[in-house]
Amino acid sequence: MDRTIIEILEQAGSQDPTTLKIAEQMLRQWETQYGFYTALFKVFSNNSFTINVRWIAVLYFKNGVDRYWRKHAPGEIALDEKEFLRQALIAKFDEPVNQLAIQVAVLIAKIARFDCPKEWNSLVPTLLEVIRGNNSLAQHRALLTFHHVIKALASKRLIADRRIFQELTLNIFNFILDIWNNYTESFILLILSGANDHPLQEAIQKALLSLKILGKLIIHGFPKPSENQRAMLFLKMIFDRIRTILDCRKNFMSRGLEVEIFDKFIIHLTKILQGVLEIHPFCYVDLIPTTLECSVFYCFTEIGQSLVFERFIIQCLNLFKEILQTNVYKPAKVIQETKNLLTLRAHQLKQEFFTLQILKEICIRLVTHYFVLTSSDLEIWNTDPENFGFDDCGESWKYSLRPCTESVFLALLHQFKDIFSNVLVELMQKHYQPVHPNDFRGILLKDAVYNAVGLAGFDLYDEVNFDQWFSTTLKLELNDKSNNYRIIRRRVCWLIGRWTGVKLSAEYRPELYNLMAQALRPDEDLGVRLAASDALKLAIDDFQFNTDDFIPYLERIFSLLFCLLKEVNECDTKMRVLYVLSFMIERVGNGIKPHISSLNAYLPELWQESKNHNMLRCAILSTLVHLEIALGSDSIMLQPLVIKVIELSCDMNQEEYIYLLEDGLELWQALLQNTPYQTPAIMELFKKLPALLESSTENLKLCVYITEAYVLLNPEELMCERGSGIVESFKSIIGDLRSDGIIIVMQLLELCLITAPQSGSQFIKPLLLKIFESVYEGDEYPMVWTAYLTIVARILLNSRDIFIQIIKELSKRLGQEFKEDFVFAQVINSYIDHMPLVTQHKEKKLLALALCSLLDVNSPSAIFKKFPQIILNIVETLNDITKINDMGCSTDSLMIDHHHSPSQFEDVGYETEHSLRKRRVTFNDPVHCIVLSELLQNQLSDLRKLLGDEQFKLMMLEINPDLDQQLKEYISI
Template sequence: MDMDSASSVVLQALTQATSQDTAVLKPAEEQLRQWETQPGFYSVLLNIFNNHMLDVNVRWLAVLYFKNGIDRYWRRVAPHALSEEEKTSLRAGLITNFNEPINQLASGIYSFACSLWSHHTDCFLQQIYAREEAAALSSLERTLLSLKGSNFCTHSKLTRGYTDNTQCRQVGPDSTCREKLEKTIILYTKVLLDFLQYHPCAFIPLIQRSLEFAVSYIFTPAGEGVTFERFIVQCMNLIKMIVKNDAYKPAKNIEDSKPESLEAQKIKTAFFTHPTLTEIGRRLVSHYFLLTEEELAMWEEDPESFAVEETGGDSWKYSLRPCTEVLFLDIFHNYSQTLTPVLLEMVQNLQGEYDINLNVNKLYNAVGLAAYELFDNVDFDQWFKNQLLGELQVNHHRYKLIRRRVIWLIGQWISVILTAFTSILNSCPPVDDFEFRTEQFLPYLESIFGLLFQLLQQVTECDTKMQVLHVISCVIERVNIQIRPYVGCLVQYLPLLWKQSEEHNMLRCAILTTLVHLVQGLGAESKNLYPFLLPVIQLSTDVSQPPHVYLLEDGLELWFVTLENSPAVTPELLRIFQNMSALLELSSENLRTCFQIVNAYLYLSATEFLQNYAESLCRSFCDLLKDITNEGQVQVLKVVEVALKVSPLLGAHMFQPLLPAVFRGIVDGERYPVVMSTYLGIMGRVLLQNSSFFSSLLTQMASECSQEVDQLLGSVIEMWVDRMDNITQPERRKLSSLALLSLLPSDNSVIQDKFCGIINISVEALHDVMTEDTETGTFKDCMLMSHFEEPKLSDDEEPPTEQDKRKKLLALEDPVHSVSLQQFVYEKLKAQQALMGDQGFGVLMETVDTELVRQLQEFLQGL
């Protein structure tokens, strides 16, 4: 493509491609697409977007086509790859374009240019070195945009450096270049940090110089007046990453260490000498742990905001104080033998003094951070009695900060003590949160809870309220029902706090967590909270409301515990279930909690719940079963099983659309044992407790399968007997035995043909559930429950929920717990004998293995 003639043609096509008229736009786009593989096309595009006189939209489109072409055709092996001559020309053209006036265009250009100019780095620095300030400003800005797009830098550039000291100039704080220079410096340090992070072994030759550079600027007078906060953070991160880098640590067995690790360790050891470490430790504590004037002013003006420290996550990468503390921790951990005497000496020098200038704050901060390393070197009990206790009693108005720090220090030390005890007592059961004993805490419960509530009312910061709510939740969780006399004020305040936190979803999450523990502590009395509680649940679990993104998980948990502790269903509580269909459609990680909620409704009021929601619930389950894992399938079917358990007649009718699939799964011999076990549990409930429905289902399935009813029944019984070992729960094994025995007495030849299998699983179930009375030598069914008793609880045991009580009452009516398997087998065999006569029954019994007959007679003796 001839450059002179091509420029005007391409420019015209680009201009037309920016048109809003599709009749003009489409042909232009097609023409540009055809030119993409033409030699010289990208050189023309380069000239067009370098021409600042042209329309911005045209130039922007040229940049986009240029970028797409570079992505597709720059590689040598790509079809229609660019020639080396054109590549060289494009590089040269890009490296001259440092005066792009439109920032968006500059950013777009340099987002792809970074991969093409790595060998032109000196050109940038030469322009920066120029004495003309306007040119320097322009170059700095363009360099910055370029560096933002660069994620790499060659090893040779990093190691070669620049020998001409005149390139290093100090810029005063008032210079117009200062801000851009600082940004450029930060980007250069980011290159170092990224190189260290992703290529630690290749960075080893730079360890010595990097440490010298960073330590010199932040721990010696060399940095005074020239460093700035973000640069200090980057230097500290550089030191931290070198000190803590796993690639630089030799293996425990030196012979197994890599040569690179040994080399890095040698460099670090040579650098971190005793004097160097001592100076670093002293400077960290005395200079960087010292509270600034801004921090002191903030403490006086807004102590609550001051107390909400920026910690956790990656805050150490960007903020000075967290960065300082993390560096101190890492250095102290790796060089504790050197730094422990240094820190103890600094503390000893302040012993016996009460420092209203707050210098002691930095030392207590350092001791608290290093508590684990100092544990064996400090007699904390004596220090507390002789010094810290006195600090807590100083009433000077500026000493509030020291009292706060002392309390924090005590908390740090207690944590170390508990960690030590946990390690020592590893043969004991897990320590239950500081071996908490409710009876020891109760004398202080009223005052502590009252003060926490006052603090919750007084603070204004969301983070502080969240922390207070967390402590309140912990207290309620530990004391459980003992909290009931003291929660009246909190119950009255939470609705107001919920309303005030409308724009603060994380605070609302904390409120939901507190409500969860509050409902658990109140038990059945939580019904008094329903005017506030139920609208909260409604909002938190409504996927059509934006806050659900934050509140859903905690809202579902609150919904569940509310149902668990509800003494009776209410219309409002029932109405919330309208949210469930949309929740089930999400198929999220909250499905298990959703199933727990459905089960809770079934236990609470099966008839009313099924009449209102079974149809929509069944549709949701059918949709879920189409695309769900085996584990998820089991969870869905367990809900159906609970429905059949609490309401055998209505449950079978309401979930009828699901049952044919269960039936087919049994006949086809479902391979996944847990799924098969659930299938048999569901069908066992139907057969045992709703035989007429089972008969109609059998007829329906026989018609669908084009089989005789008796033939299909025989297949079901045969598969049931064959897969009995898939059932591991004793309750389900007994249920299967009761269900198949319920087919007796029968003169049906198919059932009589399967008689041996029915007796076989019955004997297996008898072995599972029968226990022998050693005194009388007789057997009894261990699953029988005759009456409901309130359990006697120890002080540390939680009382049963209302749902626990409902489950116990339901068990009294469940055949698994109300029918003696031993008696049931005996009665069914006697009925079959009466039907067939002694001779016919004897022939039938001869089909059973003699050993099984012997075991059966042993179980049935005495009846």
């Protein structure tokens, strides 16, 4: 088998797809065979084979551990094979190829996470023994393996596993700390002695591996590191090591040598501090002064900055900010007395450190050094203005210097508002006057100050008269068209956008739109135009936005934004501009109608261009939704594109549907709600709904709303020709729905019964048995009960025949001992008993109308046995819905005035065609066109004639006298 495996492994590295596929199939067949992983081990541990074959062997072994090493896993590796592999993997540490050594180390760590220490108690002692040895290569490989093992064990979170890891930490921490110290001292001495690169690299790599082990141990291995003397000694040593290694790094750079390994070592030192601060903040309290002093020295002094590199500055500033923002260092955030003492101590240490002078220096340094655009920033602006224009977002402060410094600035500002505000005002006053276009340094400083003022907008609310600043200086600076001043023009656009929501009077809004329109001109720098686009988005998004103020500039701005959309090339930038257009359309509504022809012509092209960019397609979908809503019935001009977009977005056979489905469903709903009439293409889309419903209930609500729109748009075609699939889908999922899902489905079924009483009853018939069964059993949530009862009531009103058919089917399902009359009686009893739980007047009247319809001689005897309860429910409903009108007469409050007609409803300005269709259907709803008291009067009169006076009087005597008196207020008997 070994020879065969080697051949298959060679084929698995082939570039020929056919050969590769055959090899993968064969390896997949062997995955659960006894001895397969032993054979793989023999391959990757044998140096005589090619690196490619050994690499594939170790990867398959590693993947097999993930799948088959766990106890009781399907296809679990045999116990004796596991035991052999555990011992074989740690028999020697002499792998010469570093990348393979890493894979083997990760492989051992994966097994250790399952088996160490219970099934593999020899692992850690063996690794420590090799680390103590004199074989340099074996020592490095053992450290590498131990690092991955410790990393794997530290990731376990069960209490028992954490306890084991803590015991392991107590046993090995001092040894690893000594190892780390020795290796660190060694490479420092080697640097000072001018040693060559190889021994130096070897020493620092071992020091880095032992440092990574120490980091996991101190963060995850001590419940409280502050209670272990050597743990705290190590944390305090970190700051001295940082200074020493930075000096060594500078020495190395001066010799023209590579310093990447030094950077990794220093960064990992700071990561350990961050980890302890995050996981053990109370243990970090005594380190707060040293951390702050270190951060300020390296980030805010000339001497310190001569030693550092960008990533280290980011790490220091993030440590600095974390101390500022840690909740347990804020007295008001802590309740427990024991913690409160440490909280007060931390707060006191921060207050003592942040003197007035230090805060001023930090603020000035942040603004005038870190916020200033660099030559590399300007180079990006020149070569790639679209990407330069993006504001960093998310967690970019963790790895990017500019957002990092901005987040530190804001953290300091919020805690030391008065001091920072004063400094910012002084900087504003210093840089208030216009800068000469040739004073490039002055322009950069002004840009940095404006950036700070924009970030601090809400905190400077009382300090800055933005109206005056806007109408004088900022306006003039936007009109300076010199090339260097593009930096100021871009920043002014950004600043106006930030301050619009803070403090800009309504009277200046028109001027803002005018200035942004100027900044959007095609001859303007692209970076400025993008900033103006973003500023407009913020201005339109503000709660003080007034459509009337904006309308005079709408055509011009819309046209300029459209030109910008066509001009930019990056999909992210197109999406950014498109969202501004989309938001503008949303805010101005149908005011956009005269201006969208060009956008409508361009969107199909943009949709085609965005084939491989799903996020841009989501933006296009959002824009189309807003256009549909804004255009109303005129949106018919969009239909060719909209239908094409929906077909792709809602097609489960397309890969893109995962990204586009939700927006596609919203567009589909908007299309149906705004189309004035159905078309074959619109109706053809319906066939996609059943599959969407059956795949997941995640979008149930939207799918139901879309179906509802189809019911109103073309009820007969839907129910008679196209709708059977959707009913079957509802039938298959209704048992899995929660209460809210059942309710919205029942509301859809009720709409079918209102829109087309006869065909609607036939249409939903497959679902009725489940509904009647639920009513029969009587164990549902009240809101669901109401929904079920409305369907039963509609069926009673629409088709007594179908009602009887369902009763017969229910009787058969329950068994022969359940006769039809008994089932009918039980359903009606449940109906009557639960009717008082219905609170909405509309539903209650519907149920009362259905009960009235049963008061005839053709009804089963169960109806007359419940006659007093039926009359009680009807009278209580009459009490609820009867109002006294202006003439002093009693009226049914749910009736639509008989003088109204459908044509008069058309004169009312409804939002959508859909809502108009819904109103027309409502007009024909029995609840709104049948007077309950009149129906009751007619039913009882007919019943009296058919039964005879004597029998009718006997039946009426069963009614409570008080109820009889109330009944006579509504009808005459």
